[in-house]
Amino acid sequence: MIDINNSTVEEIFSDFVVTADFDNDLEQLTHDVYQMRRQYPHQDNSNVGGWQSPVFGPQCSTSVLNQLPESLSQLQWDVWGFINSIIESKFHKSLRKDHMGWWVNINDKHCYNSIHLHGRTDIIAIAYIKSKPNSGDLVVTRNDGSNYSELYHEYKHRYPPDVGKLIILPGHLWHHVEDNHNHDDRISVSYNFYTQINRIP
Numbered sequence: 740m741i742d743i744n745n746s747t748v749e750e751i752f753s754d755f756v757v758t759a760d761f762d763n764d765l766e767q768l769t770h771d772v773y774q775m776r777r778q779y780p781h782q783d784n785s786n787v788g789g790w791q792s793p794v795f796g797p798q799c800s801t802s803v804l805n806q807l808p809e810s811l812s813q814l815q816w817d818v819w820g821f822i823n824s825i826i827e828s829k830f831h832k833s834l835r836k837d838h839m840g841w842w843v844n845i846n847d848k849h850c851y852n853s854i855h856l857h858g859r860t861d862i863i864a865i866a867y868i869k870s871k872p873n874s875g876d877l878v879v880t881r882n883d884g885s886n887y888s889e890l891y892h893e894y895k896h897r898y899p900p901d902v903g904k905l906i907i908l909p910g911h912l913w914h915h916v917e918d919n920h921n922h923d924d925r926i927s928v929s930y931n932f933y934t935q936i937n938r939i940p
Contacts, residue, residue: 756879756896757825757907761866763814765903768868771808772843772926782842785915788850794931796840811928815841818864818930822907826862832934834862840931844916847924851875852916856882860910860931869926870900875917877906882913900925 775792782791795807804812823834844852857863865877880886881894898906900916908914910931919925 752883754881754909754912755829756898758898759821759905759907760903761814761817761905762903763817764810765868767810768814768928769926771810772845772868772928774808775811775843776845785852785855786844786846786850787853789844789846791845792843794840794842797837798840811841811843814866814928815839815930818866818905819932821905822862822864822932825907826934830934835933835935838933842929844927844929845924846875846916846919846926848920848922849918850925851918854880854913854915856913857910857931859933861934862907862932863910864905864907864930864932866905866928866930867900867902867926868928869924870902871921871923871925872899874900874919874921874923874925876900877914877916879908880913880915882911900927 776790779792782793784791795803819834819836819839826832826834846852877898877900879896879898881891885891886894916925
């Protein structure tokens, strides 16, 4: 006979999503993003039909970094600092400052981001600086064998693109952004962050 009183239940292989508000100057950020679109050609990555900037980060030349709008550079460091505090608390690690990247997405009507993940990236984040209701949710999909089982019912989570909202999740999770059904643009800034290999004592 099985001793049910001496059994344990353990949750394994869990992931996480963190959401937070940011109060940077959204009007200035929006203005600077449109200026960047006039300056840089579209990069053909996950964005379908919209505009995606090049990836900016420490790997860029000093001349490129010096030309970036202050509002977007400041937002990058605000996001980095907030996520670093989470990583230190939850994983007892810290983020690297010398290895990161960020880029801008502008999706107008019927534009979207196809399903993808960020490969080796440890942490990704999305900051929404312009959107209207019904402009396309971020959909995060569980990407293990549970997708092929009837045991679990909820393997997708949806996050609306609320203005002034930051969404943070592990880079290995599959995700996509649905069609924008508005005539107004949906604008977001995406980030890739990596942890230091050594642990904090």
